[in-house]
Amino acid sequence: MITFKKFINNEFIVKILESFFGKVSFVLFTMLFSFVCTRLYGAEIFGQYTYAFSIVTLLMIFAKAGFDNSLIYYIPKYKDKYISLSFFVNIIISIILVFVANFFINEWFVKLMLPLIWLVSMEQLFFSIYRANDNIKGYYFINGFLSMLIRILLVILFYFIFERNFISIALAIYISFLFSNLIYFYQNKKRFKKVVYDKGFIKYSFSLVLAAVMGVAMDRIDIVMLGTMTDMRSVGIYQISVQVANVIFMILVIFDTVFGPQISKLYHNGKYKELKRLYVQSTRLLGLLSFIIIIILSVFSKHILLLFGKEFVDGQMALILRGIGQFINVAVGSVWLMLAMTGNPKWHIYANFIAFTLNIILNYLLIPKYGVNGAAFATMTSMILVNIIGYILVCRVFKVRVYGIV
Incomplete structure (x- = not known):
C-alpha cells in the first residue's frame, strides 16, 4: 500500500504538525476553561454563557460574510488586495447585526454578549490570513495559548471579585478576544492598504455565507432550541458532551487548517492528480484515527464527564451520539472544503439547507420528550446526512474512490 507520506512534501507535514499542536492546545485550554466554569459557576450559569455564545456564533457567520474562505481562495493569486475590503465590510455588518439583534433578543445575558459578534468574526478573518500565508504556528500561539490562558486566569480572578456571576465569564471572554485581535492586527498591519472594491470577490464571498450559516446553525441550533424548550442546566450539560465529542472533529480541523490553502494552490496550478491523491490518502488516515477515538470516548x-461534576453524567448518551456524528464527519474527509476551494461552493448550500431543515424538525419533535439526548440524535442525523452527500459529490466530481464505495 502506498504510504501517506509519499503524497505530501516535508513542508506540508510540518504545517500539519504545527496545526496539530496549535489546535490541541486550543482544545485543551477550552476544556480547561469549561472545567473551571462548571466547577466555579455550575451548570446553569455555564449554560447561560453557552446559550449566549451560541447565538453570537450564529450571527457571527453573517458578519464575516464568507470573507474567511474567500481570502484563502484569493490570497495565493492576488496577495493582500482584498484584505482591507473584507475587514471594512465586516465592521459595517457587525454594527448592523448588533443593533438589530437588540430589538429581537430579550435575555439580558445574551444582549451583553452581542458585541462579541464583531470580535469573533474579525478573529476568523485574521485566521484566514495566517492560514493563507502558511503562518499557522503564529496564529495558534495567540489563539490556542495566550488568549485562552488569559481567559482562564481572568474567569478565576473575577469569580473572587464578582463572586458566582455571569458577568465574570463575560468580562473574561471580552478581554481575551480584545487581546488576541490587537495582537493579530499588530502582526499584520502592513497588509492593510487601500480598500479595493471588487464585485467578483464580494459575489464569491457572499455565495459562501448561506452554506456557512446553515453549517454553524446545524451545529448550534440544538443548543438554542434546547435553551428555549428546556432550561439552562440542560444547555450546560449538553455543551460539555458536545465539547468532548468534538475531540474527534478536532482531527479534521487540524488537517483542514493546512489542507484548505493547499487545495487552492494545487487547483490554481493545475495539479489535479496530486490534489485527488492527497484527498484520498488523507481521508483514509482521518477515518482510521476518528474510529479509534470514538471507541475510546x-x-x-x-x-470523562464525571471530571466536570456528577450532574454532567446525564449527558453520557448525548456524548456518544454526537461522537458518532463527528466520526462520519471526519471519516469522509474535507469534502466541502474540496468543493469550495475549487470554485464549487453552491452544493454545500443545498446540502446544508436540507440537513438544517431536518435538524430543526427533529429537534422540535425530540427535545420535549428526550431532552439532551433528543438534541444529540437530531444533530447526529443531520450531520451524517450532509457529509454523506458531500462525500458522494466529491467522489463523482473528482472521479475518486476513498473506501471503494460511492
Whole structure:
C-alpha cells in the first residue's frame, strides 16, 4: 500500500504538525476553561454563557460574510488586495447585526454578549490570513495559548471579585478576544492598504455565507432550541458532551487548517492528480484515527464527564451520539472544503439547507420528550446526512474512490 507520506512534501507535514499542536492546545485550554466554569459557576450559569455564545456564533457567520474562505481562495493569486475590503465590510455588518439583534433578543445575558459578534468574526478573518500565508504556528500561539490562558486566569480572578456571576465569564471572554485581535492586527498591519472594491470577490464571498450559516446553525441550533424548550442546566450539560465529542472533529480541523490553502494552490496550478491523491490518502488516515477515538470516548464517556461534576453524567448518551456524528464527519474527509476551494461552493448550500431543515424538525419533535439526548440524535442525523452527500459529490466530481464505495 502506498504510504501517506509519499503524497505530501516535508513542508506540508510540518504545517500539519504545527496545526496539530496549535489546535490541541486550543482544545485543551477550552476544556480547561469549561472545567473551571462548571466547577466555579455550575451548570446553569455555564449554560447561560453557552446559550449566549451560541447565538453570537450564529450571527457571527453573517458578519464575516464568507470573507474567511474567500481570502484563502484569493490570497495565493492576488496577495493582500482584498484584505482591507473584507475587514471594512465586516465592521459595517457587525454594527448592523448588533443593533438589530437588540430589538429581537430579550435575555439580558445574551444582549451583553452581542458585541462579541464583531470580535469573533474579525478573529476568523485574521485566521484566514495566517492560514493563507502558511503562518499557522503564529496564529495558534495567540489563539490556542495566550488568549485562552488569559481567559482562564481572568474567569478565576473575577469569580473572587464578582463572586458566582455571569458577568465574570463575560468580562473574561471580552478581554481575551480584545487581546488576541490587537495582537493579530499588530502582526499584520502592513497588509492593510487601500480598500479595493471588487464585485467578483464580494459575489464569491457572499455565495459562501448561506452554506456557512446553515453549517454553524446545524451545529448550534440544538443548543438554542434546547435553551428555549428546556432550561439552562440542560444547555450546560449538553455543551460539555458536545465539547468532548468534538475531540474527534478536532482531527479534521487540524488537517483542514493546512489542507484548505493547499487545495487552492494545487487547483490554481493545475495539479489535479496530486490534489485527488492527497484527498484520498488523507481521508483514509482521518477515518482510521476518528474510529479509534470514538471507541475510546464511548467506553470512557461516564468517567470523562464525571471530571466536570456528577450532574454532567446525564449527558453520557448525548456524548456518544454526537461522537458518532463527528466520526462520519471526519471519516469522509474535507469534502466541502474540496468543493469550495475549487470554485464549487453552491452544493454545500443545498446540502446544508436540507440537513438544517431536518435538524430543526427533529429537534422540535425530540427535545420535549428526550431532552439532551433528543438534541444529540437530531444533530447526529443531520450531520451524517450532509457529509454523506458531500462525500458522494466529491467522489463523482473528482472521479475518486476513498473506501471503494460511492
